Amino acid sequence: MPTPGTVPAPVPVPVPQSIPSQFGSGSSGGSGQGQFGSGTVSGQASQAGQQGNQQFVLSNSAAIRAEIHRFESVHPNIYSIYDLIERIDDMALQNQIREHVISIEGE
Template identity: 85%
Template sequence: GAGQFGSGTVSGQAAQPGPPGSQFVLSNSAAIRAEIQRFESVHPNIYAIYDLIERIDDLALQNQIREHVISIEGE
């Protein structure tokens, strides 16, 4: 019923001071930096794949491979 909204566990978790939240921000920032580094290391290889795709004579195959690379880029 209505009494569930005031349960101590939810308000207890929310009332904790800064360190757990700041720890989340630090780990989130580290994850963002790691993703940027991963992207920067992968990106030159993606451009190399696009160059190789241009050398394929079969246009349908070119388009299929290009679509896969685009989906990888978006991840």
């Protein structure tokens, strides 16, 4: 488990290199055409789609890393608040503060 405040190395995510041919030149009928056309895609459009998928994966990975970093940096403080709550004598006040901390923790 990494120490608080550190971000673990990114984990590679496989990106599909081809798009299934459900809309292309599948075997749906005797004409040789797929459900929605001939299935031919220009090389540029195919590359643009793959680059778009890679950008999407990279932006998701960055967002996930940022959320992990935020969680790890905030979590020790939340535990400290729970410890302080235990020092309060009034149980109703303890529960009320604890509910607020839980709602903050969930956001």
